[in-house]
Every structure is written in structure tokens, then in C-alpha cells.
Amino acid sequence: MPESQDVVIYGAGGHGRVVLDAALRVPGLRVVGVIDDASTLRGQRLLTTEILGDVSVLSEPRFRLCRVVVAIGDPASREAAAARVAAAGLGFAAIVHPTAFLAYGVSLGEGAMVLPMAVVHTGGSIGAHAIVNTGAIVEHDCRVGDYAHVAPGARLGGGVIVGRAALVGIGASILPGVRVGECAVVGVGAAVISDVRAGAVVGGSPARILKGS
Numbered sequence: 479m480p481e482s483q484d485v486v487i488y489g490a491g492g493h494g495r496v497v498l499d500a501a502l503r504v505p506g507l508r509v510v511g512v513i514d515d516a517s518t519l520r521g522q523r524l525l526t527t528e529i530l531g532d533v534s535v536l537s538e539p540r541f542r543l544c545r546v547v548v549a550i551g552d553p554a555s556r557e558a559a560a561a562r563v564a565a566a567g568l569g570f571a572a573i574v575h576p577t578a579f580l581a582y583g584v585s586l587g588e589g590a591m592v593l594p595m596a597v598v599h600t601g602g603s604i605g606a607h608a609i610v611n612t613g614a615i616v617e618h619d620c621r622v623g624d625y626a627h628v629a630p631g632a633r634l635g636g637g638v639i640v641g642r643a644a645l646v647g648i649g650a651s652i653l654p655g656v657r658v659g660e661c662a663v664v665g666v667g668a669a670v671i672s673d674v675r676a677g678a679v680v681g682g683s684p685a686r687i688l689k690g691s
């Protein structure tokens with residue numbers, strides 16, 4: 479990245495506001511605006527920042543060198559929005575809140591978001607457009623897939639694998655080495671002690687299947 483990078487935040491909802499607040503605090507980033515699919519929001523403000531319109535504004539020459547952070551909580555919507563940005567020819571910026579701790583050598587995919595007080599320890603990899611939310615702990619050697627979400631206060635033991643677009647809910651804990659499959663959902667407060675199949679919804683302590691197989 480150049481010394482100062484212009485960024486646009488995509489998403490004016492609650493998660494968008496959290497990511498905007500983080501981006502405004504990152505040295506070397508200049509937030510030039512917010513976009514949202516709801517074109518009626520155009521001209522309003524999110525925190526201190528103007529909502530410029532919908533994704534079509536990105537085709538204007540003034541945004542040519544901008545990077546975008548897709549700050550939409552729902553993974554399917556986040557993926558669709560990222561595809562629209564890529565079609566407009568723009569790249570993505572990852573956001574790491576200044577109070578987050580990233581160990582040396584952690585790999586961070588494009589558009590990933592690591593929010594206040596989160597920890598990602600050594601050997602970790604965070605996928606493209608993934609979220610490590612407020613106060614989450616991702617211990618050593620974890621792999622968090624593209625579009626996955628480790629929600630506030632969730633804790634992953636060493637070597638946990640979280641599949642693409644999976645959600646580890648608020649305050650859930652995952653035993654070291656466990657795999658959470660693609661698009662699986664781990665409920666709020668769960669204690670996961672064995673692998674979770676793709677698409678399954680689990681909850682409780684120890685976690686049991688609530689939906690799926």
C-alpha cells in the first residue's frame with residue numbers, strides 16, 4: 479500500500495459503523511466515504527463520513543485508486559457486495575483496529591476486518607473479507623476462512639479451522655484443533671469439542687446439533 483491509502487466503506491449498517499470507526503483510527507488510511515445499496519441514504523452521514531450513494535459511484539474516476547472494505551455482517555451479502563466491487567475494478571483494504579493484537583507472521587486476506595481488542599496469534603491466517611470481531615481470541619495456528627466471522631468474545635483454541643462463511647457466535651469457545659465446516663453456525667456461548675459439519679447449526683455446552691446433520 480502507498481503511504482496514505484484512500485478507502486471507501488461499503489455498508490452503512492451497524493457493522494459498517496463499527497468498521498468505519500476502526501478505519502478512522504488507522505494511521506495512513508483516509509476514509510473518503512461510505513457507500514450502501516440503499517441509494518436513498520445518499521447525502522446522509524455515517525458518524526463523520528458522507529454516504530456517497532450506491533456501488534455505481536465507484537466507477538467515477540476519483541475512486542480509481544481507492545480500496546474498499548465491505549463492512550456488511552451477513553456473509554452472503556458481503557460476498558455479493560465484494561463481487562460488485564471487483565466488477566467495478568477496485569481492490570480491497572484490510573482493517574486492523576489499533577487496539578487489536580496481530581502476532582508476527584499472521585496472514586490477513588484482502589478486505590479482512592480485525593476489530594477492537596481482538597487477538598490473532600502466531601501462525602494464524604485470516605481469510606479474505608473475514609471478520610474477527612471485538613474481543614475475539616484466535617489462538618496460534620488457526621485458519622479462519624474467507625467470509626467467515628468470529629463474533630465478539632469468541633475464542634478459538636490453537637489450530638482451529640473455521641470454514642468459509644462460517645459463523646462462530648458471540649462468546650463461543652472451540653477446543654484446539656477442531657474444524658468448523660463451511661457455512662456452519664456455532665451458537666452464542668457454545669462450547670465446541672468436536673468437528674462441526676458444513677452447514678450445521680450447533681449450540682450448547684458441550685455443543686450439540688440444533689439444525690442440519
Ligand SMILES: CC(C)(COP(=O)(O)OP(=O)(O)OC[C@H]1O[C@@H](n2cnc3c(N)ncnc32)[C@H](O)[C@@H]1OP(=O)(O)O)[C@@H](O)C(=O)NCCC(=O)NCCS
Pocket residue numbers: 611629630646647648663664665666667668679680681682688
Ligand atoms: C444458534 C442460532 C443460530 C439459532 O438461531 P435460530 O435458528 O433462530 O434458532 P431458534 O432461536 O429458533 O432456536 C431453536 C432452538 O435452538 C435453541 N438455541 C438457540 N440458540 C442457542 C444457543 N446459542 N445455544 C443453545 N441452544 C440454542 C433454542 O432454545 C431452541 O430450542 P427449542 O427448539 O428446544 O426451543 C442463534 O441462536 C445464535 O446463537 N446465533 C449466533 C448469533 C451471533 O453470535 N451473531 C454474531 C453477531 S455479531
